[in-house]
Amino acid sequence: xxxxxxxxxxxxxxxxxxxxxxxxxxxxxxxxxxxxxxxxxxxxxxxxxxxxxxxxxxxxxxxxxxxxxxxxxxxxxxxxxxxxxxxxxxxxxxxxxxxxxxxxxxxxxxxxxxxxxxxxxxxxxxxxxxxxxxxxxxxxxxxxxxxxxxxxxxxxxxxxxxxxxxxxxxxxxxxxxxxxxxxxxxxxxx
Numbered sequence: 001x002x003x004x005x006x007x008x009x010x011x012x013x014x015x016x017x018x019x020x021x022x023x024x025x026x027x028x029x030x031x032x033x034x035x036x037x038x039x040x041x042x043x044x045x046x047x048x049x050x051x052x053x054x055x056x057x058x059x060x061x062x063x064x065x066x067x068x069x070x071x072x073x074x075x076x077x078x079x080x081x082x083x084x085x086x087x088x089x090x091x092x093x094x095x096x097x098x099x100x101x102x103x104x105x106x107x108x109x110x111x112x113x114x115x116x117x118x119x120x121x122x123x124x125x126x127x128x129x130x131x132x133x134x135x136x137x138x139x140x141x142x143x144x145x146x147x148x149x150x151x152x153x154x155x156x157x158x159x160x161x162x163x164x165x166x167x168x169x170x171x172x173x174x175x176x177x178x179x180x181x182x183x184x185x186x187x188x189x190x
Contacts, residue, residue, distance in 0.1 A: 006062045009065040010063040016063060034047040034048075034054070035047075064171075066171070067091070076160055
């Protein structure tokens with residue numbers, strides 16, 4: 001899933017360029033098609049091969065946004081939280097923040113198409129495809145509370161974003177303040 005999020009952050013990144021977008025959309029396509037198969041049957045060599053391609057393609061252009069930085073900030077308080085799980089915990093709320101504001105509709109529609117959605121029209125179609133993928137790989141029920149994150153500690157995370165800088169916090173589809181990041185953390189918490 002980390003490869004998927006590197007790719008999806010690249011596609012919505014306000015500094016994205018054509019070559020990066022091409023690799024990112026192919027990554028998203030491959031992950032959506034093959035990760036559920038690889039999870040279901042670890043001996044499925046075609047699925048595992050395609051996932052290795054997806055991972056490689058995602059690595060060519062990692063144009064991370066503040067989503068990665070937000071996860072690293074959260075993870076800095078929970079060093080037993082696997083990075084991919086942290087990304088999963090934030091993903092719906094992060095992308096929904098921009099979809100509800102129609103900040104990158106065209107880019108989210110491209111990602112929904114890459115994930116096999118027929119006739120996607122809005123960013124919310126991508127959100128649904130993302131949720132469906134998470135369900136398909138057995139991660140749809142992961143929660144922050146289940147990872148030991150309390151609601152009371154959420155306000156600690158946004159200021160830490162400025163120390164961690166794992167992604168470009170200026171690259172989001174809309175500028176985010178610490179208050180916006182806190183709103184995303186709160187929307188993600190359950």
